[in-house]
Amino acid sequence: MMFKQITKTKNNEIVLRQQMQSMESATRTTSSALWCGLLLVVLAVAGCDGSAYFQFNHAYLDRQVIDINSGRPDDAQIEISDEQEENVSEILEAAFGTPDAPKIPGVEGAAALLDQEFLDMAAGPVGRLEDGSPRGLYRQHCAHCHGVTGDGMGPTSEFLKPYPRDYRKGVFKFKHTVLGAKPRKEDLRQVLMEGIPGTAMPSFRVYDSQELDAIIDYVIYLAIRGDVERQLEATILQKTADEGGNPLLADTSANASAEDREGLLDAKDIITDVVASWTEANDSLMPTTEPPANWQSDENIARGREIFLGTGGCVACHGKTGLGDGNPDLFDTWTEELVGAKGQSTSARLEFYDEHFAGTGTLKPRNQRPRNLRLGSFRGGRRPIDIYSRISQGIAGTEMPGGKAKGDDAWAVVAYVLSLSEEVISKPSNDLDFQRERN
Amino acid sequence: MGTPSLPASESCWPRRFSLLMVSLTFPLIWVGGLVTTTQSGMAVPDYPTTFGYNMFLYPLSWWWSGPWDVFVEHGHRLLGIAVGLVSIMLTIAVYKSPAWSRLRKAVVIALVAVTLQGLLGGLRVELNARLLAMLHGCTGPAFFAFAIVLAMWTSERWRDPLHEMTAKAIRDVEPQLSRIKRLAILTSILVYCQLVLGATVRHMPVMAKPQTMKTFVFFHILVAFVLAGHIAMLWLRTHRQRALPMWIRRPARWLAGLVLLQLVMGITTWVTKWNWPMGIGDLSRSTADFTVVQASMSQSNVVTAHVAIGSLLVGISVLLSTRLWRLSDEMSRGSQETPADLKVTLQSDE
Missing domain, CATH: 1.10.760.10 (Cytochrome c-like domain)
Structure with missing residues (x-):
């Protein structure tokens, strides 16, 4: 028995070596196939990886253009040029900075409303500084649903019900101020602390109070920026309709003359008004x-x-x-901007969306359910x-x-x-x- | 006939170290999953140092009492180093024992792989690149599967896969074996592809379009069900072949159990992260009031467990495929050569 065992072990040893070789070659083939697959997936998402930037609000502008053109003859149709869009973006960047380096706009009341330190904590990529203070809180907790721009179109948004909130209208559902007024920071804090039951909006009650303050300030910052963007778009559109051609709002270059930069003062007025609507929220508590x-x-x-x-x-x-x-057959105010005018049937309103906005990256309209x-x-x-x-x-x-x-x-x-x-x-x-x- | 024992000349340390490597790699993957779940990847912004300290000299009290994300990330690094050290010891043990020379190439591959995996993790931190984080998350389970195969190569069962089987059992199993083997290999590939899809969903860049994310989520769910069917078929085939040895049937049973658990974990992951899908929570009072709690213990554990079970599925499916490969190879050799040695074995079985 012992002899049989030893003979068998020796034979097995030879067989084993041969098998190891065949295993190795097979493993190599399989791993090559897997690596190729992995590479394909990496390449598929590679286009999406890169630095974060604020996306232009095309949907709002397009809707305004459609509405204005519907009342104009064919030869007087207006169109907003890429240069004009860029002009709006430049004015916004000069006032608000970028997602990695946000700025508090230099208008009255803004510095009292927003804390630059909080904006820095919430902005940029996720991480920590060497002193342990967090960075990128917004991208860590909010951007996947609400989007980097606060447009409610983060990567996760499309399969959530209801869709995440688009901050850019500056409208927030749950608050204790009078209808039409902005929410107070306490109202936003309540939503963050308690979450919204039955939706994907989570409760952040396990987080540090300061981190919540940073997120609240950043959300307000995005809401102000989005609101200003809409108003700048409406302004440039009106200017185009009034003056013809493709006029710019202001020359943002450093060597522009005072006259050319005059449009910046209009932008400043818009920002001042939007900021004021937020600073007034504390005085608008509902009776x-x-x-x-x-x-x-x-x-x-x-x-x-x-x-x-x-x-x-x-x-x-x-x-x-x-x-x-x-x-x-109800639509909320965010969806109203993408569907046909009120008074039509739901299917006709949705046809309007299909005709003008389908495939533009906007989220497919859904009815608001009471x-x-x-x-x-x-x-x-x-x-x-x-x-x-x-x-x-x-x-x-x-x-x-x-x-x-x-x-x-x-x-x-x-x-x-x-x-x-x-x-x-x-x-x-x-x-x-x-x-x-x-x- | 009992299990054949190792010849006295062979050191038992390679076996011990390879098992230790497997048992350390799984927690490493779990903690790695926790790093992504809690988005702690950039909690320690430097590498290989920790906030400027030598990684090993970072004060223990700071690590324990510091922020949770720093605790998780630094812990992941230390565990990674531990796996690296075990890999070095395994290499030394194999090189010191001539009887294990056949494993030399494999242990060097393991050592290089664990080093590269560490460097990839470091590069992810240094470049703050999510894409590298995803790659790091996909290569980890591949290394885990390799560690399992390596441990299996050191086992006595690998030397003698037929020892539990009678001649009748071999005759019964042989015609079906290549089909089962093919199915197992296909399952392993599918499990890994599913893991890559899951990693893509988890590491989706923040600027990605909603439609891109939706497509990946759709395929992740679709492949989950295809995979469940695949594993069910694999389990059924091995279950029906009662002549197959337990070391084949047991991992198939494990796979079936784990894939069921994984489906439940997938649904639970969705609910704990995004609440009930498509408003179905409104169908009952008990679900309508559910509120997601960000970074709660239940959320972190469920999501991370889903990731870790995915790696376990990769490991076990690769283990099963390799065992089936070995068994079928041994059988085909036996039937071609009909060696006296095999005859002796068969006679002794009978």
Whole structure:
């Protein structure tokens, strides 16, 4: 047995060597194939790798051009040249810097609103300085969804529902200021701390307070920059329509004359106004009343229900049962800029998108869905004061109007809305009324 | 008949070091995954030094009590160095023992590979290039698979793959073996391609177009299901061939279990990172209120586990393919040569 074992081991040794050689050659072939595949993938994404830059807001400009040209004869159609786009970008860069080196624009109130140190922490590539302070917080946590420019078109955006927010309109949904006003930093902080339930917007509660401050400042910076960009685009478009040709807003070169640089003063006015709208946010806190005693009593809930079904007009979108099955043909204000004018059917509005914006890199429009109030999940916060804020001030950028119920009436609707989530979803109490009406 | 033992002249250290290398490489890959999950790759901006310190002399208390991303990145570097050291020891052990001379080329390849992998990691830091980070993330699992194969080459089972099998078992298995082997090799290639797709999704540049990301995510999901089908088929074929030895059937079973787990982890990764897809969370109260928490322990662990299980799938599929290769090679040799030696073995089996 011992002899057999040794003979076998020796034979195996020879066989093993030969096998190792064949294995090695096969491994080489397989690895070559794998490396080729890997190289292809690397090359496929290589085009995307590179330094970050602010992308020009083509969609807004194109929409304005379409609207202006639709009212003009064929021989008077206007077009914005690449040079004009570049001019807008140069003015923006002079005022706001780049994603790697952001600047606070030199206008009144800007330095008090934004902290350069915070902007530096949030901007640039992800990393840390030698003193341990973070860099690139925005790119680390936000840019993959909201985009480097804050256009809501980061790489991840297309498969998220709802789409990430586009900051460039300067409109934010969840806040405690009056409708039309900008949010306060506290409002943005609340969204960062609590996240938005049911969406991809995460809670950042595990992060350092200073890091959140840096992100908030940078988001405001992007919102201001985006808003200014839109207004500069509208200005250059108007100038083109008025003067003809392809005039520039201002000569941004160092040796330009004072007259040539005059357009920069207009830009400065625009920036000043936008910054002012943000600094005023703290004075625009919505008026609140204390909830009345027993505001969650059955009587108050019944009163809230009456308002919900009647004067509040809530059923138009949220449906009689509060399931969010009312009007399905709504678009939010961001999408409105990409679809056909209001008053047309949804399919006609979407055809407009297909005709003008499909394939331009914009996100395919989706209908805005009124909230199913029976889920008991409220995106802007579940505290009674948060819901009161939505009812009394509406939701910016959406069809949710404000001012339909105020004071105690608004609190009654809050009580009713909160009570909806305690009912069984499949058997809503309003169902009986609904059936009765249908019969 | 028992397991054949190593001849007394052979050192057992190459075997020990190769196993140690495998068992250190897997945690290294896990921590590497954590580096990407927590975006800690640039937490230590210099290389090979750590904030100007020699990597080994960076104060332990700073490492432990410093920011989490620095802890993860520096830890990853130290673990990488540990794997490098084990690789050096393995090379020395193999070169010192003439009986293991057949492994010399392989251990040198391992040493060069681990060095290059370290340099690639360093280059990723020095150039702050995401593309290199992705490459580093793809070559890591390839090295892990190679380390597993290397450990297998030092095993006694590799010397004698037929020792558990009776003559009848060999006759039963032989006609099916080449098909199973081909399937296993194809599976290994597919698993690795899937890993590369996953790495591309994870390292997608921030300026990439949404459509590019969507395409890669789509293919990652598509290949996941193709792969699951592939592995299920592989498991079924090895499961039906009861005559196959356990050292073939067991990894196939592991692959099947792991791919199921990986599908669940993939869905969990999506939910913990981006919430329920396409608004399906609104279908019930319990899911509608779910809020993603950025960098929470559950998010970091789930995402990193998904990455690490991917590497494990690569390692085990390569292990299975190599074993099948060895078995089929041994059988074909046996049937061609019909050596007296094999006959003796078969007789003794019977």
